[in-house]
Amino acid sequence: MFKITVTPRFGDIDSLKHVTNTVVGDWFETGRNEIFRIFTPDLDTSYEKWKLIMVRTEFDFIDQMYYGFDVEIRTFIDKIGTSSFTVGHEAWQKGKLKSKGKAVIVHYDFIEQKSKPIPEEIKEKLRKHTCDEE
Ligand SMILES: CC(C)(COP(=O)(O)OP(=O)(O)OC[C@H]1O[C@@H](n2cnc3c(N)ncnc32)[C@H](O)[C@@H]1OP(=O)(O)O)[C@@H](O)C(=O)NCCC(=O)NCCSC(=O)c1cc(O)c2ccccc2c1O
Numbered sequence: 004m005f006k007i008t009v010t011p012r013f014g015d016i017d018s019l020k021h022v023t024n025t026v027v028g029d030w031f032e033t034g035r036n037e038i039f040r041i042f043t044p045d046l047d048t049s050y051e052k053w054k055l056i057m058v059r060t061e062f063d064f065i066d067q068m069y070y071g072f073d074v075e076i077r078t079f080i081d082k083i084g085t086s087s088f089t090v091g092h093e094a095w096q097k098g099k100l101k102s103k104g105k106a107v108i109v110h111y112d113f114i115e116q117k118s119k120p121i122p123e124e125i126k127e128k129l130r131k132h133t134c135d136e137e
Pocket residue numbers: 032039055056057058059083084085086087088107108109111116117118
């Protein structure tokens with residue numbers, strides 16, 4: 004599991020005084036960086052080197068998050084398929100699970116414009132980051 008800490012910005016709060024929904028997707032995306040490095044260590048997004056495309060994302064908002072308290076973003080591998088894998092996400096504030104989500108990502112050749120099976124050596128690296136949700 005990877006963990007990063009984010010600090011809600013003043014502008015992340017909406018008129019109801021809680022962290023607005025779109026911000027959480029950005030935090031989860033940032034949390035995924037270390038997983039992308041498994042495929043493209045230098046994060047070069049050229050078509051020659053970048054190998055991933057997202058096909059699905061979903062979020063559950065369990066409890067409200069507020070300004071003034073850091074948020075821990077936890078990122079892990081939930082499932083590994085043939086050409087796709089699912090990343091699990093959690094946002095924790097003040098020791099409580101506030102939001103969780105998933106993103107399905109496909110191993111994809113942008114030059115040939117088609118999905119490709121994930122190589123076994125990459126699957127092995129992904130397996131090291133599987134984790135049960137807390
Ligand atoms: C990507 C596609 C070309 C896939 O088409 P294909 O015909 O190859 O798909 P298959 O049916 O063979 O499925 C392959 C594989 O994926 C699984 N899958 C496909 N769709 C879904 C789905 N909706 N939900 C869940 N799973 C799905 C399927 O089960 C297969 O799994 P296996 O493991 O069994 O092999 C085609 O779908 C396509 O072109 N889609 C459009 C993608 C797109 O435009 N996405 C939005 C833009 S991308 C994006 O926003 C993005 C944001 C990020 O933050 C990223 C960060 C890092 C990396 C990438 C990012 C990113 O792409």
